[in-house]
Amino acid sequence: MGLFDFFTSELAIDLGTANTLILNKDQIVVEEPSIIALDRATGKVIAIGKQAMQMHEKTHDNIKTIRPLKDGVIADFHAAEQMIRAMIKMSKVNNKFFATSHRMVICIPSGITEVEKRAVRDSAEHAGAKEVFMIPEPVAAAIGIGIEIDEPMGSMVVDIGGGTTEIAIIALSGIVCDESIRIAGDIFNRDILDYMRRQHNLLIGERTAEMIKIQTGAAVTELDGDAPADFEVRGRDLVTGIPKIISVSYQEVAFALDKSLAKIEDAVLKALETAPPELAGDIYDRGIHLTGGGALLRGLDKRISLKTKLPVHVAEDPLRAVVRGTGIALKHIDQYKPILMQ
Missing domain, CATH: 3.90.640.10 (ATPase, substrate binding domain, subdomain 4)
Structure with a gap:
């Protein structure tokens, strides 16, 4: 281990609308709701994560609770920065004697704009990141559930998070076609x-x-x-x-939930319609993989399967699939360079 490595910690962050997960050295060190409670007068952080969630919708005039992310992207830049910084502190990855610089891989919705991308990067840099890489959420989810994304075989991932549902067909380390809808x-x-x-x-x-x-x-x-x-x-x-x-x-x-679920089904069908025929054949064999918290909705696999006439598999640990995939991409950063954005 070089001196640089001693002062650098590597963090994989799933910055979600509902929950934020941080992974360090294959361990999930933070798993908290994406919410922060601030003192209105001083702007000081009172609580983050679970503690702030307990205060949500129960506060008086001196305290405000903020969910900094909306529809999968940063809506309140200042609050997001404070939340990321506080969660990194919670992860206890900082060196006791020296300021630690962080290399971070953060997952982002595939339909994100350049401005929204810059907001994520800036927030991470203000929170102490020296190097920031970004990975599309459905790709991270695919890696997290063990799909070999560099193969010339098509895989379809539907990641239902808190703010967005990300649908992507992945082959050869890239997204061939995707749909991102703000229903989740x-x-x-x-x-x-x-x-x-x-x-x-x-x-x-x-x-x-x-x-x-x-x-x-x-x-x-x-x-x-x-x-x-x-x-x-x-x-x-x-x-x-x-x-x-x-x-x-x-x-x-x-x-x-019927109307919202119907919109997710329509988006899945739309992504299947735009898939090249050769990849459509792969998906017929492999089926559709569901990840994200929404995958835990009872009977959702059955409902999508009836609509698409395809097999639907719910990931083993759907809530943590994205952060695990982000962690694997961070660990093998050279191998996954083609899909990482800086």
Whole structure:
């Protein structure tokens, strides 16, 4: 190990709309919600990650909670920078005696603009990065689930995150065709929130909508095997203004999410339509791979499979596939240079 290596740490970062994961030396050192709580008067960071999430939608006038990323890209530059810096500090990769410089590989949505790309790079550099590389999210997801992306075989990855759904057909270390739509976990939460208001006259917050999605979320109204139990929802009655509890079934959640899921299906079909015929043959054999938090939605694989008539595989650990792939690209940086952007 040279002197330079001693002062350099290598970080793979999945900077997500809902969650941020940081990987160092094959270990996930940070896995926190992408949210930060600030003091309104001084601008000082009060909490980040899980702690800030507990404060979300419960704050008084002196505290504000910010989710710096929207639709997979940085919406609040200053807050994003503070959040990245604080999360790097949480990862404890800094040398005790000297300031450590970081080489970072950060994954980004494939449909990102140059301006949005620059915002990611600037935030990382302000947070202490000496070298910043960027990798498209679906490519990182493919590497993370063990697909050999440099082969002349086509693979299709659908990565459903918090802000965007990334659909890509990958071959020969590159994206042949892709679709990026801003319908993902956050929109699902909003759908559930709207449904509760319309159907049950119940006003709930973002966090409760997220809990409903996780505990009893489904993509189809009939599930084979283990169906989740009904979930008790607490909120405010819009008629009386008094808090009340109601039970919600997975069928209701599937109904609430139906329109958004149909848009994801359409985007998958659109990507398949634009695929070269030879690659279409590979996808027929290999099927579609689902990654990201949205892949955990019960019955989503069955729903997409019915629509496309193709086999659909849910990745083993869909939430961490992207960060693991980013880590592998960082470890073998020379091998993956063609797909990394600086």
